[in-house]
Amino acid sequence: MSQATAISPTRDKDFPEWYQQVVRAADLAENSEVRGCMVIKPWGYGIWENIQKQLDAKFKETGHVNAYFPLLIPLSYLEKEAEHAEGFATECAVVTHHRLEAQKQPDGTTKMIPSGKLEEPFVIRPTSETIIGAAFARWVQSYRDLPLLINQWANVMRWEMRPRLFLRTAEFLWQEGHTAHETAEEAIEETKLMHKVYADFLRNHLAIPVIPGAKTENERFPGAVDTYTVEAMVQDKKAIQAGTSHYLGQNFAKAANIQFLGRDNTRQLAHTTSWGVSTRLIGTLIMAHGDDDGVIIPPRVAPSQIVILPVTPKADTRQEVIDACEALAKTLRMQTFGGEPLRVHVDKRDLQGGAKNWEWIKKGVPLRLEMGPRDITSRSVAVCRRDQGPKAKEFVPKEDFLRNVTDLLQDIQDSLLKRATELRDANMKKLDTLEEFKAFFGEGSEGGFALMHWAGSNEEEDKIATDMKVTIRCIPLDDEFAEEGTCFLTGKPSSKRVVFAKSY
RNA sequence: CGGGGCGUAGCUCAGCCUGGUAGAGCGCUUGCUUUGGGAGCAAGAAGUCGUCAGUUCGAAUCUGGCCGCCCCGACCA
Incomplete structure (x- = not known):
């Protein structure tokens, strides 16, 4: 299936x-x-x-x-x-x-x-x-x-x-x-x-x-x-x-x-x-x-940053594989990330590999490692990053992985921030007129953050909230939002843009 | 608090119109097969059908009251 x-x-x-x-x-x-x-x-x-x-x-x-x-x-x-x-x-x-x-x-x-x-x-x-x-x-x-x-x-x-x-x-x-x-x-x-x-x-x-x-x-x-x-x-x-x-x-x-x-x-x-x-x-x-396969937890706050999945196709090598996984986990836990010891979990449950793998994908563990009999022989591990597709898998020498693991976690952390920043920037627009504003938040449009010049009253702000379900989320502190202009509703002078959006 | 919907197995739901002793899928247990991937086959465990009353020989099914939950609004971290 x-x-x-x-x-x-x-x-x-x-x-x-x-x-x-x-x-x-x-x-x-x-x-x-x-x-x-x-x-x-x-x-x-x-x-x-x-x-x-x-x-x-x-x-x-x-x-x-x-x-x-x-x-x-x-x-x-x-x-x-x-x-x-x-x-x-x-x-x-x-x-x-x-x-x-x-x-x-x-x-x-x-x-x-x-x-x-x-x-x-x-x-x-x-x-x-x-x-x-x-x-x-x-x-x-x-x-x-x-x-x-x-x-x-x-x-x-x-x-x-x-x-x-x-x-x-x-x-x-x-x-x-x-x-x-x-x-x-x-x-x-x-x-x-x-x-x-x-x-x-x-x-x-x-x-x-x-x-x-x-x-x-x-x-x-x-x-x-x-x-x-x-x-x-x-x-x-x-x-x-x-x-x-x-x-x-x-x-x-x-x-x-x-x-x-x-x-x-x-x-x-x-x-x-x-x-x-x-x-x-x-x-x-x-x-x-999150994505369509579940949550993605940033490494800094993930309850487990790394989950090791023993691949045990044969009963007679099972214990050997599990021992190797435990040993790897122990070695990893001696390293630190963000000033804390690495949080590593070995999933030894007797479940089918695929089912286990998907469970951890849904739970958003940043790194999944697979280790089986062949990996023990070749001294390698299969590495899957949660910020990449569920099928993406890379076999890397174990020593290399151990050397690079914290960089890898940081890279995931950075890529999540980058992705979230790009999403925000792509959906944050400077608009100047009431027409643009209505189109931005109107029926069928994407919405996002509208950066508007504002000099309206509390009542006018309320009316926008009631009519369009859009509120002023904040008056930004950063200088990049400061510029002279005129309020899109009242035409009064304004020295800064504010953020309008629908909100939770 | 207004408007809509729903309470049946652990979960998601079918059955209700047209009353006759309870169903499916997923999950769970066991066995066999499979095994670098969300597996297949077989067997099995599991429900006072939200609750109280009424109608009836007989109610998950019809009627009424009550309780609870969900969704859409108003309120909000």
């Missing part, structure tokens, strides 16, 4: 359905019995562990420390910052009871009835600004206590109307950085620093190019003064917000009363920031790099 592609439908045919099939075929996650919540399976969680480890190192390098705050937030905390509370009001899970009472039913079964009503309900954190703010208020007394640079790895819950695995789930894993500073300048610098950390991480670890920029007022985080975002383009040419960094001004300091005695002996409010990325990064990665 042979199929043209491992995943059906293909990306061209039906991208959303392709995405769901890839998540399943690559064994990354599944829907759970709890609506909107996912079970992240080992292969998917392995990606998250690598993301976590590598980002965490960057947070530490930039002076942050980890801490942990409660899952439950007193309802009253959310009431302290009106704009923030309203922003999350429609998606909060609320805990109202603290015990259950067993109630015997006439049919012999037992029903558990919530009892012990709470005086004040708790909200399951949709984000932790308020509760961390309360802690900060206790911790900060003097300007000498600042800056306070804290990160937390946690789960949060936002009761989403329409969940999709990794992209939008009711519960998701993320990290949220929260910092407090003496001055606005320092806080803004922190916001931008972490924004840059995210952009670099996406580019160098996930092989996804992003456009760093600021959000418009309409798209800002509820309660923030400024929101910075990294926007990526995925293969259906839609934009996805992959990470955000917020300058919160003194809004949350005011709400939580984070005050300190300054150098001038006056009481002052701190300036705070918050920033986060979530398991959505995994969804972004799938849509950025």
Whole structure:
């Protein structure tokens, strides 16, 4: 039996359905019995562990420390910052009871009835600004206590109307950085620093190019003064917000009363920031790099970078082949890539070779090695790169492979970034008129990122969003977008182009 | 919360219109064959047909209530 592609439908045919099939075929996650919540399976969680480890190192390098705050937030905390509370009001899970009472039913079964009503309900954190703010208020007394640079790895819950695995789930894993500073300048610098950390991480670890920029007022985080975002383009040419960094001004300091005695002996409010990325990064990665045979995981974050497939056609040489594979794996693990020991897996399962091979293709392992009796004799290995076709295979001397393996992984990492960058650049257009804009996003057109001069109002921005389902993804920070022009809608002067796109 | 659809084996679904004791493909188990490639043949395990009630001699099938899920909108990392 042979199929043209491992995943059906293909990306061209039906991208959303392709995405769901890839998540399943690559064994990354599944829907759970709890609506909107996912079970992240080992292969998917392995990606998250690598993301976590590598980002965490960057947070530490930039002076942050980890801490942990409660899952439950007193309802009253959310009431302290009106704009923030309203922003999350429609998606909060609320805990109202603290015990259950067993109630015997006439049919012999037992029903558990919530009892012990709470005086004040708790909200399951949709984000932790308020509760961390309360802690900060206790911790900060003097300007000498600042800056306070804290990160937390946690789960949060936002009761989403329409969940999709990794992209939008009711519960998701993320990290949220929260910092407090003496001055606005320092806080803004922190916001931008972490924004840059995210952009670099996406580019160098996930092989996804992003456009760093600021959000418009309409798209800002509820309660923030400024929101910075990294926007990526995925293969259906839609934009996805992959990470955000917020300058919160003194809004949350005011709400939580984070005050300190300054150098001038006056009481002052701190300036705070918050920033986060979530398991959505995994969804972004799938849509950025996947092909019609499954996901392709960039080597830096792949749970296994190399899978060795023993080829055992005869029972009497089977053990010899497996021993040779184990020995090769051991040798490989002594090398490092991206500062970490190579992650190598030997798939010894007693399955047919082809079936095994396709499984790892679908799971997106960067390198597959095949080693059989003939390879042992000829001291070679068969090497398959996931960024090339499923049939592409090269027999190379084992010693050469061992010498070049990290270069090979880097080459795959680079080729993924290159491919993603080319896709984005090919679908990013400077347009000048409303007609061009409508044609770009209209029925039947490809879409993509439209770089437009913009000087419209919030209401005009909203109208475009409603009429065309297109929003301003960001106001880019890079100089390459700066140029004089006139707004395509209002004709008013503009000094920079902004990115319009349909988004996830 | 509006509009549509669906609940039958681990998964995807057929059967329902026209009521008569449960089916397929994939997956799983075992055996034989095959083996540098998602294999073939044979045998086998597996379902209170979402739930509660009604109609009926008899309900997966007809009627009604309830529950759950999916898709399309509004909301969003």
